[in-house]
Amino acid sequence: MDKLLEVRDLSAGYQRPVVQNISFSIRKGELAAVLGRNGCGKTTLLRGLTGGAKVMEGTVLLDGQDCAGWDPRRKARKVALLPQRARLLPGLLVGEVIAMGRYPWTGPLSGGDREERERVRAAAARFEVDHLLDRDCAQLSEGQRQLVQLARLAAQDAPILLLDEPNTALDFDNTALLFDRITQMVEGEKCALMVLHDPALALDRCHRLLLLDGGRLVDDITVAERREEELQAALRRLYPSIRVRREAEGRFYCLPD
Numbered sequence: 001m002d003k004l005l006e007v008r009d010l011s012a013g014y015q016r017p018v019v020q021n022i023s024f025s026i027r028k029g030e031l032a033a034v035l036g037r038n039g040c041g042k043t044t045l046l047r048g049l050t051g052g053a054k055v056m057e058g059t060v061l062l063d064g065q066d067c068a069g070w071d072p073r074r075k076a077r078k079v080a081l082l083p084q085r086a087r088l089l090p091g092l093l094v095g096e097v098i099a100m101g102r103y104p105w106t107g108p109l110s111g112g113d114r115e116e117r118e119r120v121r122a123a124a125a126r127f128e129v130d131h132l133l134d135r136d137c138a139q140l141s142e143g144q145r146q147l148v149q150l151a152r153l154a155a156q157d158a159p160i161l162l163l164d165e166p167n168t169a170l171d172f173d174n175t176a177l178l179f180d181r182i183t184q185m186v187e188g189e190k191c192a193l194m195v196l197h198d199p200a201l202a203l204d205r206c207h208r209l210l211l212l213d214g215g216r217l218v219d220d221i222t223v224a225e226r227r228e229e230e231l232q233a234a235l236r237r238l239y240p241s242i243r244v245r246r247e248a249e250g251r252f253y254c255l256p257d
């Protein structure tokens with residue numbers, strides 16, 4: 001069983017369904033992007049997988065098991081979410097925020113033994129925020145906040161990673177760091193599903209593209225299996241002006257017409 005995440009006929013939303021009849025699966029070692037226009041339901045899809053939106057129909061299997069009725073702690077041991085806009089309470093230290101990622105394993109009241117403190121430090125080092133561990137969260141830049149949240153996600157050490165626009169506040173090099181680190185984590189027996197607004201980054205760094213339009217999954221693409229013009233035709237369904245180019249060495253570029 002190498003399907004870590006499997007979604008069958010999922011409809012999820014708030015008062016009414018926002019995403020409908022969504023089916024896909026993600027295997028161990030896969031990094032998949034969710035692409036779609038503003039308001040099409042990307043965040044709601046991720047929330048439907050973690051409990052933030054109501055599942056109205058369908059089934060979500062985490063590591064082969066239907067997660068309906070699981071308590072939050074059991075779920076958090078399987079799936080970690082980097083929300084689109086995470087709030088960090090002023091007064092909390094960076095190290096304390098990253099340690100929250102360990103709660104599904106340790107509970108909130110554990111002060112953390114040496115091994116736990118080392119896990120937090122290693123997660124911080126992975127996203128190069130270990131020099132900020134004693135800093136008050138209120139004193140961070142937006143990009144530093146995003147890196148701290150990524151470190152919290154790493155500390156959680158769940159096999160399924162969900163990331164909602166994880167690079168919005170990151171500079172050029174930290175965006176590369178993000179993709180390098182998530183790729184390393186995925187290669188180490190995890191999978192990731194990442195909402196992105198940059199199709200070039202998605203093509204370049206992700207194995208799969210899930211295209212969402214009006215709350216429906218309209219395409220599920222394995223990038224390596226499609227030619228440049230097929231990828232462009234698929235992406236034009238979402239972004240009519242997009243032009244996709246693949247350089248000789250395989251890198252992708254996307255520009256508007």
Ligand SMILES: Nc1ncnc2c1ncn2[C@@H]1O[C@H](COP(=O)(O)OP(=O)(O)OP(=O)(O)O)[C@@H](O)[C@H]1O
Nearest residue numbers: 014015018036037038039040041042043044045084
């Ligand atoms: N808490 C909520 N209650 C009711 N409707 C909501 C709620 N959150 C989002 N929606 C609606 O659900 C739809 C999809 O929103 P969602 O945030 O999932 O889109 P998105 O694809 O992530 O958008 P963006 O790219 O702009 O972040 C929108 O029409 C939005 O107004």
